[in-house]
Amino acid sequence: MVVWLLLISVMIAAISGCPGLFISRRSMLGQWIATGLNLIASALGLAALVLHTCVPQMSAQLTGNGPASWTFAVAIDDISLFSSSRFF
Numbered sequence: 001m002v003v004w005l006l007l008i009s010v011m012i013a014a015i016s017g018c019p020g021l022f023i024s025r026r027s028m029l030g031q032w033i034a035t036g037l038n039l040i041a042s043a044l045g046l047a048a049l050v051l052h053t054c055v056p057q058m059s060a061q062l063t064g065n066g067p068a069s070w071t072f073a074v075a076i077d078d079i080s081l082f083s084s085s086r087f088f
C-alpha cells in the first residue's frame with residue numbers, strides 16, 4: 001500500500017504540468033489546478049513516508065512483468081526514506 005501511495009504521488013506530480021499545455025498562460029485557472037495537484041501529490045507522498053515509518057511491514061515490494069521478458073520492482077527502504085525526507 002505504501003509503494004502504491006508513493007507511485008500515485010509521483011504520477012500526480014508529473015501530470016501537474018499538463019494544465020499549462022491546454023489552458024492559456026495568462027489564466028489563473030491553470031496555476032490553481034497545478035498548485036492543487038502538487039498539494040495532493042505532496043500530501044500523498046508525506047502519507048506514504050509516515051506510513052512507512054510507523055508501520056514498516058506495510059512497505060512491501062511491488063513487482064511486475066512487462067510485455068517482453070523484462071520485470072520491474074519498486075520498494076521503499078530506510079535509506080531512501082532518509083534521503084527523500086532529509087530536507088524537511
